[in-house]
Amino acid sequence: xxxxxxxxxxxxxxxxxxxxxxxxxxxxxVNRRPxxxxxxxxxxxxxxxxxxxxxxxxxSFETAARRLSADVMTFAVGQSSLNKGESLRxxxxxxxxxxxxxxxxxxxxxxxxxxxxxxxxxxVINAGDGWHAHPTQALLDAYTIRTALHRxxxxxxxxxxxxGDLKHSRVARSTxxxxxxxxxxxxxxxxxxxxxxxxxxxxxxSIDEVVGEVDVLYLLRMQRERMNEALVPSLRExxxxxxxxxxxxxRLAQQVLVMHPGPMNRGVEITVDPSELPGAVITQQVxxxxxxxxxxxxxxxxxxxxxxxxxxxxx
Amino acid sequence: MADKRVLGPDxxxxxxxxxxxxxxxxxxxxxGVVLVGIQRGGVWLAESLAAEIARIERTVPVGSVxxxxxxxxxxxxxxxxxxVSELQxxxxxxxxxxxxxxxxxGRTVRxxxxxxxxxxxxxxxxxxxxxDRGHRxxxxxxxxxxxxxxxxxxxxxxxxxxxxxxx
Numbered sequence: 001x002x003x004x005x006x007x008x009x010x011x012x013x014x015x016x017x018x019x020x021x022x023x024x025x026x027x028x029x030v031n032r033r034p035x036x037x038x039x040x041x042x043x044x045x046x047x048x049x050x051x052x053x054x055x056x057x058x059x060s061f062e063t064a065a066r067r068l069s070a071d072v073m074t075f076a077v078g079q080s081s082l083n084k085g086e087s088l089r090x091x092x093x094x095x096x097x098x099x100x101x102x103x104x105x106x107x108x109x110x111x112x113x114x115x116x117x118x119x120x121x122x123x124v125i126n127a128g129d130g131w132h133a134h135p136t137q138a139l140l141d142a143y144t145i146r147t148a149l150h151r152x153x154x155x156x157x158x159x160x161x162x163x164g165d166l167k168h169s170r171v172a173r174s175t176x177x178x179x180x181x182x183x184x185x186x187x188x189x190x191x192x193x194x195x196x197x198x199x200x201x202x203x204x205x206s207i208d209e210v211v212g213e214v215d216v217l218y219l220l221r222m223q224r225e226r227m228n229e230a231l232v233p234s235l236r237e238x239x240x241x242x243x244x245x246x247x248x249x250x251r252l253a254q255q256v257l258v259m260h261p262g263p264m265n266r267g268v269e270i271t272v273d274p275s276e277l278p279g280a281v282i283t284q285q286v287x288x289x290x291x292x293x294x295x296x297x298x299x300x301x302x303x304x305x306x307x308x309x310x311x312x313x314x315x
Numbered sequence: 316m317a318d319k320r321v322l323g324p325d326x327x328x329x330x331x332x333x334x335x336x337x338x339x340x341x342x343x344x345x346x347g348v349v350l351v352g353i354q355r356g357g358v359w360l361a362e363s364l365a366a367e368i369a370r371i372e373r374t375v376p377v378g379s380v381x382x383x384x385x386x387x388x389x390x391x392x393x394x395x396x397x398x399v400s401e402l403q404x405x406x407x408x409x410x411x412x413x414x415x416x417x418x419x420x421g422r423t424v425r426x427x428x429x430x431x432x433x434x435x436x437x438x439x440x441x442x443x444x445x446x447d448r449g450h451r452x453x454x455x456x457x458x459x460x461x462x463x464x465x466x467x468x469x470x471x472x473x474x475x476x477x478x479x480x481x482x
Contacts, residue, residue: 022396026381029399035433038384068384302389 004123004300007113008133009177016299017139017178021152023295024143024288030067031291041070044301047095049075050106050127056262057127057136060286061104064293070301073100088112089119096120101301105129123300131168137261138174140292142182144285145216148257156183161210163189163242164220164269167196167231171261172220176201187214189242193231207242216257219244219269235268244270254278259285322462322479327445330461331360334443335367337459338412345372347438348410353427354381354397356416359476360445364414378402380413380434382426400430407435412459416474418444421455446479448472 006012012020030038046065048058058074065072075095086094092103102123105113110130117124128134145160146152160179166172166188173196176186180201188195188203189210195203204210210217222238232238239245244258249272252258258280264270274280322330342348345368352361358379365377383396413427424442431437445461450468466472466481473480 025399026384026396029381030384033433038433039429040384040389044390298384303393 004303005113005117006123006125006135006296006300007117008126009135009138009174009181012135014181017142017181020139020292020295020299021143021146023298024139024291025147025152027064027067027291027294027298028147028288030294031287037067037069039069040298041065041068041301044068044070044101045073045099046070046102046104046297046301047073047075047100048104048127049077049092049095051077051112052106052108052128054106054128056286057106060289061125061127061136061293061297064290064297067290068294068297070101070297073098088115092116092119096122102297125296125300128170130170132170132173134170134174135178136289136293136296137171138178139296140285140289141175141218141259141261142178143292144259144281144288145179145184145257147288148281148284149215154183155179158184158216159187159214160184160216160218161187161189161207161214162218162220163207163210163244164222165194165231166190166199166220167194168223169220175218175261184216191232191238191241205241207244207248211248211251212253214256216259217244217252218259221261221263222265222268224265239268239271243268244272246272249277252277252279257281262286319481320478321464321481324477327461327474327476327478330445331363332367334445334459334461335364335371338364338441338443339368339372341441341458342410342412345375347408348412349376349378349404349406350412350414351402351406351427351431352377352379353413353415353423354379354383354400356474357414358398360416360443360474361412361414363476364412364443376404378404380427380430382423382430385426385429387422387426402434405435406431406437408438409435411437411440412443413440414443416445417472418442418447418455418457418460419450419472421451421453424455425453445474446472 030036050058062072100122104125104127106127107129110132112129113124113126162172180186186201188201189207256279258277260282274282350361350365352358361377379401381397381400383394441458443459444457446464447460448464448466471482
């Protein structure tokens with residue numbers, strides 16, 4: 001059944017990524033209609049299981065599932081039996097027994113979605129696990145670049161810089177992974193303290209080194225709790241070396257895309273108003289997120305892998 | 316089994332011309348007539364029909380619709396959507412001529428009708444196909460046919476402007 005899961009960019013591979021991005025074009029067309037809904041996944045049930053709070057990602061998946069006419073269940077961990085001592089496995093098996101075709105899982109521990117696949121025949125979609133992976137964010141980032149720059153043939157030669165806390169960021173890991181897979185040259189920009197232990201991409205330690213040199217500038221959210229861990233001396237110092245300031249924005253060519261996974265820390269990683277940057281595609285990322293998640297759900301549940309029969313046979 | 320060419324490029328051109336005449340004749344004046352090709356096979360045919368109609372009478376809007384998200388076999392077999400739907404005009408009250416290359420079970424047409432209804436409420440929908448190969452599974456019949464072609468369910472019919480081939 002692993003073919004029908006979406007767990008990481010690496011497991012998807014280039015062909016399936018290309019197929020999902022092509023499907024996203026169809027979904028974006030649906031989303032432009034006055035009545036943005038199609039019957040594609042009627043009768044399928046998608047369960048959002050968010051062990052970590054993420055209103056945006058959950059809403060994006062919920063909207064995506066509804067626009068494909070799937071039924072949506074939301075498992076609110078805060079109110080669940082997990083608080084009464086039920087194990088993760090029992091929880092998953094209980095929900096699966098209700099007839100779920102796909103689980104959308106956000107979990108604080110790296111690898112949790114993989115573990116869940118061994119307990120259910122339903123498809124599992126990773127909506128972010130620990131510091132590890134966030135494949136649908138990566139897909140929506142790739143899709144945003146592809147549509148903004150009309151590059152449906154791949155991203156060969158595209159120069160991308162990803163700036164910020166690369167150590168704790170599953171977004172950075174997955175997005176750098178997908179853009180590299182699609183042919184882009186990715187440079188990481190971060191203080192040494194915020195780099196993961198193993199890096200196979202070029203690293204620079206000031207945003208000034210990349211500002212005039214890139215086609216895409218991808219800013220990560222600087223989490224304030226990193227201050228307490230003394231990984232950066234101060235937010236102001238971070239902004240000085242890594243923030244997109246008005247002076248740096250002036251050096252960006254018009255067509256350079258500026259991206260951010262949200263929520264933005266205005267005044268930290270970005271001190272200009274993105275609406276004044278001609279190349280900012282931050283709101284498009286959010287809109288594209290729905291189209292891409294529709295494509296993922298359709299790819300997982302509508303592609304002829306008989307996930308439904310397998311899920312039913314569990315009962 | 317050897318490939319069998321049943322129509323050549325000239326036959327396809329002549330059939331298209333005749334169908335264009337029939338469309339013009341049946342929709343006198345062509346008021347409110349629009350052509351919508353079903354992705355993918357119907358799109359080139361809708362465009363050639365539109366070119367013929369423009370030559371005979373006047374230009375009519377041409378669009379396309381992808382029916383893959385409306386199919387009744389989603390999840391039962393691999394789905395490969397064609398190009399994205401493109402309908403740059405409203406279809407409320409229009410006489411839509413839905414165009415496909417091959418009419419077979421009728422299930423694609425059923426899906427395309429559902430897709431169309433998400434863009435508006437046409438005054439009428441007519442169906443034009445280059446090849447009707449029989450084996451209908453739904454109560455759907457074409458209004459304009461290039462060629463009736465009895466086939467067996469095991470055969471495959473490939474259609475392009477260069478002709479019709481049975482394999």
